[in-house]
Amino acid sequence: MKLSELHFYEYTPTFKHKIQTPKITMNVRKTLFIGLIDESGTEWFGECNAFETDWYHYETIETVKRTLESWFKCVEGHEIHDFSEAQRMADKLNDTPAARATVMMALYQMFHDLPSFEVPMTVTVNGDMQKRFLRIDHAERIKIKWNCDIVEQVKLLTAMYPDIPITTDANQTLSDRDIPLLNQLANYNLAYIEEPFPELLKEKELGNMPPIAIDEHATDEQAIVQAVQCNHVRVIVIKPFRVGGIDRALSLIDTLHNQGITVVIGGMYECGLSRYFTALASRYGDYAGDVTPCGYYFTDDIVEQSGQIIKGRLRFKPPVIDMSKLQRYL
Known part of the structure; x- marks a missing residue:
């Protein structure tokens, strides 16, 4: 197999409810x-x-585009005999994991028959809890974005759904002033909190906080091993785009499970194609991954019915891109 052309496309769906994080709306x-x-x-x-x-x-959309334009000039017309050779070709992008993950999503499909499968559902609450209540009942994990009412929300949700693990994500925005708040959260059996601080804390500094998971710090196997050994992190959130693609994510899951580390697969407000691959990896996680049903974030998507709710679980089929929704990105 040889690669003859590389095309770029743009798709811009509108969120049903605006996304509010500590860093951006x-x-x-x-x-x-x-x-x-x-x-x-x-x-x-x-x-x-x-x-x-x-x-x-x-990495941003523009830097990924420029990176892949340069990469394609180096690989165009080269023979690819098997998936291992495709991986070595993608390894030219090791310094730009988001670019590698984008390419690997396409290369993976060339050499694998994509399966149909079902996964449990995670509901993410972004400060719009009242709008999401009706969608929480079938969830196997509830993820709350950090906000000023976090303690009250966790308290309420643990009372309403005592059997569903609840987690939160602070995106490295907290400081020493928030430690009392974290100690309060520990009273409500929070499963874990993702990346509360810009720097990882040593075990003696953790006190009575909920278990801490790394996400932004989980950039590759070396960084993860260091976090586990030096900071006693026991939960790793793996985002395929952050570690360089679906192949790297699957390999890391095996490595971490062999070391007794808890693994969760993270997502990134994805459209249907990427969400399929996040779900594919999340089948091997210890908690339900960051996988949402079709229509959860966007009214329209690039892949129709990607992640339908069937008896409380999400059903995925091999993704088929609706080309009519793509615009050439020049």
Whole structure:
């Protein structure tokens, strides 16, 4: 198999409810897609999880596009005999994991038959709890974005849903002043809190806080091992785009499970193609991953019915891109 062309596309769905995080408010999700075309004319798609700005990660839509333009000039027309060779080709992008993950999403489909499957559901609450209550009943994990009412929300949800694990994500925005608040949260059996501080704390500094999970710090196997050994982190949130793609994520899950580390698969306000791959990896996590049902964030999506709710679980089929919704990105 040879790669003959690389196309870039844009798709910008509108959020049903604006997304509010400690760092940004978003009304739309501008998304970059790529199409790798082989010598037979088949186009294989990848979805980029980077944002327009670097609020979450140093790679942005524009930097990924420029990186992949340069990468394709080096690999165009080269013969790819198997998936291992495709991985080595993608390894040229090791310094830009979001770009590698975008390419790997397309390359993975070239050499694997994608399955249909079901996964448990996570509900993410972004300060819009009243609007989400009706969707929580079937969840196997509830994730609350950090906000000023976090203690009251966790207290209420643990009372209403005592058997559903509840987690929160602070995106590294907390400081020493918030430690008393974290100690309060420990009273409500919070399963874990993702990345409360910009720096990881030593075990003696953790006190009575809920278990701490790393997300932003989980950039590769070396960083994860260091966090486990030096900071006694026992929960790792793996985002495929952060570690370089679906292949790297699956490999890391095996490695961490062999060390007795709890693994959760994270998502990134994804469209249907990327959400399929997040769900694919989340089948091997210890908690329900950051996988939402179709129509949860967007009215329209690039893949129809990707993650339908069937008896409280999410059903995924091999994704088919609706080309009519893509615009060429020049």
